[in-house]
Amino acid sequence: MSSLEMIEAAATRLKGHARRTPLLGSPFLDEIAGRRVLVKPECLQHTGSFKFRGAWSAISALDPETRRRGVIAFSSGNHAQGVAMAATGHGIASVIVMPSDAPQLKIDNTRALGAEVVLYDRATESREEIGEALASERGLTLIRPYDEPQVIAGQGTTGLEIAEQAAELGIHRADVLVCCGGGGLTSGIALALEGHAPGLRARPCEPEGFDDTKRSLISGRIERNPSISGNICDAILTPQPGEITFPILQRLCGPGLSVSEDEALHTMALAFLRLKIVLEPGGAVALASALFRQDEIAGDAVIVVASGGNVDPDLFASALKHLR
Amino acid sequence: MSSLEMIEAAATRLKGHARRTPLLGSPFLDEIAGRRVLVKPECLQHTGSFKFRGAWSAISALDPETRRRGVIAFSSGNHAQGVAMAATGHGIASVIVMPSDAPQLKIDNTRALGAEVVLYDRATESREEIGEALASERGLTLIRPYDEPQVIAGQGTTGLEIAEQAAELGIHRADVLVCCGGGGLTSGIALALEGHAPGLRARPCEPEGFDDTKRSLISGRIERNPSISGNICDAILTPQPGEITFPILQRLCGPGLSVSEDEALHTMALAFLRLKIVLEPGGAVALASALFRQDEIAGDAVIVVASGGNVDPDLFASALKHLR
Known part of the structure; x- marks a missing residue:
């Protein structure tokens, strides 16, 4: 089982090796979202993602x-x-x-x-x-991609940083939106927040039609996606929540959110324009949820994990057409 | 006159307001440059530039x-x-x-x-x-853009952060390449490094044909550019080095470097691919110098300031064609 202690131990092992990513924001994104938006850009992590x-x-x-x-x-x-x-x-x-x-x-x-x-x-x-x-x-x-306690512990170090960075900004109550595939990142962050920032709550974000985690949280048991292809958010398309991750998500997370492919692309363009970061579609769904699902979120501030930026240049160029 | 004390005082006033940008890098860029490359992405600063x-x-x-x-x-x-x-x-x-x-x-x-x-x-x-x-x-x-002591002091806080971040990485001797227009950022960084990291040396980087600072450092007096338009690196096209900045550059900087428009565009594409950051042409000339002028640089590591990312989406999309 993964635990806060394992995450803290992972943070010690990662020190000097993983990057501590900053928290970014822009008044232009706050305006769209109707509240303050803080973005943790894990696209800036080594190899371009939290992995x-x-x-x-x-x-x-x-x-x-x-x-x-x-x-x-x-x-x-x-x-x-x-x-x-x-x-x-x-x-x-x-x-x-x-x-x-x-x-x-x-x-x-x-x-x-x-x-x-x-x-x-x-x-x-x-x-x-x-x-x-x-x-x-x-x-x-x-090394399994998500259903592995030490992998979850490593992803959870993102949550330790969020807890610290939010406290520095005086944010003690907020939803933390996380791009979710198998749930390694979301469950790790949820565990870290439970221990270090109990007023912050992780919420999984997925592509519409591939919202297995959102549906599993509603039904209370592991639901499958009909397929794991056919969506541009390829980085987070998984058959179902993990056996280890799901019980953590169930215990700690708020309701899931989901966005369309077009909203993910539009968000990539806005992240380019306002944050100067490169996001891949699957890495943009949490920010897209903050920008385009504001009625499903409460509070004056929302924290968003932008999980990765490994995107084909042609697809990125086509996303920028949303700015015309 | 600007001084280290003014930069340190500016750092105190900026605390909690300006972002402390990280130092990024990629083994793929190291490979191209023939040495370790560390990038200070000021495109992630508020408003998309160090300004x-x-x-x-x-x-x-x-x-x-x-x-x-x-x-x-x-x-x-x-x-x-x-x-x-x-x-x-x-x-x-x-x-x-x-x-x-x-x-x-x-x-x-x-x-x-x-x-x-x-x-x-x-x-x-x-x-x-x-x-x-x-x-x-x-x-x-x-508020003048560069020939103003308190503006130079503010830009110099970038240099204080570089001194600290380089020391954490064990880098005590290296060139620090800086995108240079009027010289506010370069002179501020040079002063900060003189005080806090004397083994690090600032060097101005400019577009070819608009290399007034490089030529001024060679001739020992302020040289002008023939024009201040006609190059995509618009953010750093200025008529000549400043009256306040030039004596600082002359006393502290190494020789200038210059790159072509095409090299700046190619660098924007590489920064997209390897660092997941958005650079404007003028913000890419220092990294371009590290990648494409390696014979003019010495040492095992080079530090680069990527000064801004405010670029038109169409121009950015065309820069990405360098990846084909």
Whole structure:
């Protein structure tokens, strides 16, 4: 189980390695949202997303003998890059298993960060079988993307920083909107806030049509998405909330929020114009919820986690058309 | 005259008002530059550029009676927005004198930040005459963009932060590349580094063909640019180094560097891809110098100030084509 103590221990291990991201804001965004909006830009984290925190936490928590043999992950996205860079930072090997049709840039980036990329054919091969064979052959440790206590603890360090930064600004009661896929970031932040800022409440934000967490919180049991493709917010499309993350979300989070693809794109354009940061669609859904779902939020201030910025330049350029 | 003491006093006045921007970096940029590159993203400062620091410093340094009557500035760019927001933050009036052909977005933004915008016709009117008439009529204080000791002191707080952040990273010897127009930011940083990090040396970076500071440092006297238009790095096109800033630059700075428009655009694309920040062309010339003038730089690490991010979306989208 993940706990506040694990998050605090992760923060100690991450010190000097993960970036402490600032809290940004703009009077222009406050005007749209109808309240003060504070944005935690995890797109500025190493590898362009919060995933580096969880990866560093998990790898640094391994016993040295196990760690020395290396780690493995299944991902073609932000988790892959986070694990690759955290492994390289520890001087150990990482193997990332990716579908052979993953974008070449993602494959190249992950390799450049020091990982060995193993490609598999989605149609004919099972990534689990390939991964298990490699893991047992070489003694690699699997780093899961969210349903893993030390990963949740690492993501939770974002929440410790939010608690401190909000207190400095005199904000003691507010919703904290978090982009939510499997729930690692949201559950970690929720645990950190429970311990350090009990007036702040985490709320998961998702793309419309892929709001498994929102629906699970309503029904009280784990609900699935009909599919995990077909939406530009690819970074946060997961089949369902995690077995470890969901009970934490259920105990601590406020209701979920969801936004359209067009609202996510519009928000990317506003973040460009007003905050000078680059967000990917999945990294923009929490800010989009603050801007376009203001009736579902209470209070004079809202805190938003912008979880990542790994976006294709063409898609980003097309998002900027919202400013015309 | 500006001094380290004035910068330290400005830092005290700016505390809780200006943002302390982080130091960012990416192994991908290190690879291009051939050394470690650390980027101070002042595009994340309030109003999207470092100008807020100088404006807040100058306004907060006025005696209360003078300040109460309001301030005035001539600018259609980053200085205008910095002065407008800093004045509003002090609860006082600001008048910004802009040419009537300034982009509507800049006029609207400056008004939205609380300023009264007075437009003049570049062809038939003198902004100095209009400004002087308004200033004497209402008792407004003119806030100059760079040749003003308290403005230099405010920009110099960037240098205090760099000194601290570099020391935390164990960097005690490095060039600090700074985007340079009139020299307010560069001279302020140079003074701060002289006092707090004598192994760090400021160096001005400019657009090719508008390298008045670089040429002035070589000749030992103030040299002019042939023109102050005709380059996309508009934020840093000034006629010549300032009367106050130049002697500081001459005493403390290393040689100037200059880059092409295309290198500035390419750098904006790389900052998007690797740092997830938005830079304007003039705000990218220091990073461009680190990436594309590596033979003119010594040492294992270089620090770069990315001075602003107020860029038109269409120009930004076209810069991203460098990634294809």
